[in-house]
Amino acid sequence: MEKQDQLLMKKQNKNLVLDMIKGRGPISRTEIAKNTGMSPTSISRIVNELHVQGFVRETELVTSGVGRKAVLVDVEKDVLFTIGIEIDKSNIKIAIVNYIGDIVVLKEIHRDHSENYEETLSKIAVNVQNMIEQNGILNEKIIGMAVGLPGYIDYKNGVVKLSDQLFWKEKTLAEDLKRITTFDVIVDNELKMKIISEYFLGRAKDVKNAVLVGVGTGIGSAIILNGEIYRGESNNAGEIGHTVIDPTGNVCNCGKIGCLATYISEGAILADSRKVKDLDSIDDVYEAFRLKEQWAINLLDRTTTYISLAISNILCLYNPEVIILSGNLFEKLPEIKEVIEKKFEIYTWEPVRETVKLVYSQLNTQGVVLGGAIQAQNTLLDLD
Numbered sequence: 001m002e003k004q005d006q007l008l009m010k011k012q013n014k015n016l017v018l019d020m021i022k023g024r025g026p027i028s029r030t031e032i033a034k035n036t037g038m039s040p041t042s043i044s045r046i047v048n049e050l051h052v053q054g055f056v057r058e059t060e061l062v063t064s065g066v067g068r069k070a071v072l073v074d075v076e077k078d079v080l081f082t083i084g085i086e087i088d089k090s091n092i093k094i095a096i097v098n099y100i101g102d103i104v105v106l107k108e109i110h111r112d113h114s115e116n117y118e119e120t121l122s123k124i125a126v127n128v129q130n131m132i133e134q135n136g137i138l139n140e141k142i143i144g145m146a147v148g149l150p151g152y153i154d155y156k157n158g159v160v161k162l163s164d165q166l167f168w169k170e171k172t173l174a175e176d177l178k179r180i181t182t183f184d185v186i187v188d189n190e191l192k193m194k195i196i197s198e199y200f201l202g203r204a205k206d207v208k209n210a211v212l213v214g215v216g217t218g219i220g221s222a223i224i225l226n227g228e229i230y231r232g233e234s235n236n237a238g239e240i241g242h243t244v245i246d247p248t249g250n251v252c253n254c255g256k257i258g259c260l261a262t263y264i265s266e267g268a269i270l271a272d273s274r275k276v277k278d279l280d281s282i283d284d285v286y287e288a289f290r291l292k293e294q295w296a297i298n299l300l301d302r303t304t305t306y307i308s309l310a311i312s313n314i315l316c317l318y319n320p321e322v323i324i325l326s327g328n329l330f331e332k333l334p335e336i337k338e339v340i341e342k343k344f345e346i347y348t349w350e351p352v353r354e355t356v357k358l359v360y361s362q363l364n365t366q367g368v369v370l371g372g373a374i375q376a377q378n379t380l381l382d383l384d
């Protein structure tokens with residue numbers, strides 16, 4: 001075997017062992033050997049290496065039955081940290097997350113609509129540094145950060161190509177944020193980060209094919225196929241907000257006519273509501289729905305029909321095992337779930353409907369920061 005291949009295999013084995021301890025720990029060396037098919041000698045060597053590097057620790061536990069003490073191995077949750085950040089129109093969320101995916105600290109900061117790119121970045125940098133210091137975390141334990149935001153993102157280069165909601169265009173976000181924080185930065189569309197959190201910690205755990213649909217200020221989806229995020233050619237796979245559902249319909253901010261987003265997004269619903277009544281925010285629309293005002297019932301009936309149609313189309317395209325619904329709409333108006341489930345039955349083709357589970361996000365408002373932190377760990381952690 002070539003030396004290069006040997007090194008690669010060694011690295012893969014080490015990752016395999018660490019993943020096993022992370023997923024099933026506390027676990028004995030014998031169990032690890034049995035589950036990985038590797039020899040007890042190799043397991044001992046790898047576990048020792050991981051111990052020296054600080055990734056695992058030993059715990060002593062009494063095994064049931066025999067009563068003999070067995071030494072088990074578990075991961076060291078504070079060996080490293082990553083930072084997950086979500087930016088939207090009026091809010092910035094920052095979370096420091098440990099190695100096993102627990103949020104150590106989460107902070108929400110108001111973002112003014114008029115705030116420009118530089119102001120948002122320096123606000124993030126200042127708050128990140130404060131959070132690190134206040135929680136006594138060593139800078140060298142932080143291996144990097146991830147930013148999730150709505151829009152068209154060049155994931156490979158960390159560039160925001162276009163975010164309508166933030167009014168950002170061609171922003172070299174990863175590079176700029178690294179310059180002011182010194183940390184390595186990855187950037188992705190928020191829903192792609194959200195589905196990562198569901199895949200590792202939430203509703204899509206142990207699932208190979210899953211789709212997440214987010215409905216709120218906009219509508220979009222993210223897709224996991226065979227355990228991998230499906231990005232398409234320009235990272236825009238899943239952007240269903242710009243599928244045309246009525247070529248004679250409303251004008252979209254993308255310049256086309258009749259995009260799905262123009263019927264489902266909060267802004268669109270509010271704009272249509274204002275033709276009937278003078279309202280302050282989307283919450284007033286939901287309140288009117290609860291008070292059974294007919295115009296609100298009509299409007300949300302159309303919204304739920306379009307959402308259900310979008311879901312049924314996605315199911316025919318990807319045939320996932322799980323479809324996760326998430327976003328403001330379901331959090332602010334939970335009673336809408338029942339309506340959508342009924343329409344889902346009506347509009348979805350039976351062969352794909354029978355095999356899919358329709359569920360709601362478990363991680364909700366923490367999904368993006370958590371998924372980002374996990375993605376940063378998966379991307380930036382390089383085991384020697």
Ligand SMILES: [Zn+2]
Nearest residue numbers: 242252254259
């Ligand atoms: Zn559009």
